[in-house]
Amino acid sequence: MAVQIAVIDDWQDVARDVVDWSVLDSVGEVSFVHDYPADNETLAERLGSYEVICVMRERTWFDEDLLRRLPKLKLLVTGGMRNAALDFKAAATLGIQVCGTDSYKHAAPELTWALIMAATRNLVAEANALRAGLWQQGLGGDLHGKTLAILGLGSIGKRVAQFGQVFGMRVIAWSENLTSDAAAEVGVTYVSKQELFEQADVLSVHLVLSERSRGLVDAQALDWMKPTALLVNTARGPIVDEAALVKALQKNRLAGAALDVFEVEPLPEHHPFRTLENVLATPHVGHVSRENYQPFFSQMIEDIQAWSAGKPIRVFT
Incomplete structure (x- = not known):
């Protein structure tokens, strides 16, 4: 048979x-x-x-x-x-x-940068406004000279860091296993966990999902971030405390979030990430x-x- x-x-x-x-x-x-x-x-x-x-x-x-x-x-x-x-x-x-x-190793870093660029320059809102017959609705930002913070400097994190360096960004990184020497090998500055969140203009998550990483980006970590910062997650949804992130975004404690992964997938129909104006969300297409x-x-x-x-x-x- x-x-x-x-x-x-x-x-x-x-x-x-x-x-x-x-x-x-x-x-x-x-x-x-x-x-x-x-x-x-x-x-x-x-x-x-x-x-x-x-x-x-x-x-x-x-x-x-x-x-x-x-x-x-x-x-x-x-x-x-x-x-x-x-x-x-x-x-x-x-x-x-x-x-x-x-x-x-290429699809996820490229999608990460598509989200960073789109969120930084308000591309979705501007493109939708143009389709609606409008013109120049907002003011975007630049990346040159800003700080890119990488949470997890593995194979994908390193590639994201390299792209950031090409844009002229200062790149910092932290994870529990990362050392200053390993970071320096790829031109990245090793910092503490708190410094990573405090200094980030863009913080990008690139950890493997494990019991140690689950919920690592919690309310305390989000509270360390600048109100002008962007959080990007193309790794796994449960690494970020979703309830804490929703609360921070609703209160404008962060400038925004660009997300490709979620605690529950597909994302529930009435989830706040579907409607919050400071969220750019895609349906887990990083590897697609x-x-x-x-x-x-x-x-x-x-x-x-x-x-x-x-x-x-x-x-x-």
Whole structure:
């Protein structure tokens, strides 16, 4: 009997077209499931017939309860080699193999800078005003000479920092594991956590979601920031205390926020981020590009082929 393979979390219905899934015909039957995440009972009904499930990183959460509700599941394939939404210990206990893919490092930094530029120059408001027959509605700002603060100077944070340097910005950074020497290697000044928030004209979040980073940008951190500062988050929503950020924006304690990620995704219909005038929000498209998806799904196919042949690759251990 053919192996039943599900590709989920593909909310835009693009996965079927960016790579040739027919190469898996000798392995099994591929289905594309476009529903948004739901409760475990619903997910178990939706996914219960599949032996292989391909997931986007940190969209649908596979905790121990859900994994136990999926007795046919033998292989989980995720984008990247890190996924806080998967219970790896439970998967191992249940005999479920978990494999990943390499990470593409360009899409997220480019989207970060699209948001920074758009928010700084009021581009959305100006473009919408022009479409409405109006002209020059507000006064934007420049980035040259301003301070770009990077929270998390990993591979993506470093690229964002490099772009900031090209714009003539002073770049500072902090994370719990960062050292002054590591920052200096890429021309960035290491500062303390409080100094990072206090000195930022633009603060951009580039941490991995973990129990240590969850809620790290809290009410105290936001209170340290200048009222003229912009907070940018293209990493993961739960790193920022969303309730505290909403309150700060409502009270104009910050000039604005540019956000691509949220505590709950898709963003609830009546969430304040949909209506606050000092928020520029996009629907988690930081990694959504053809150049990212082609290797992403191609390597998922490779993982399935290798697993089917009894020689799994890119295995989580």
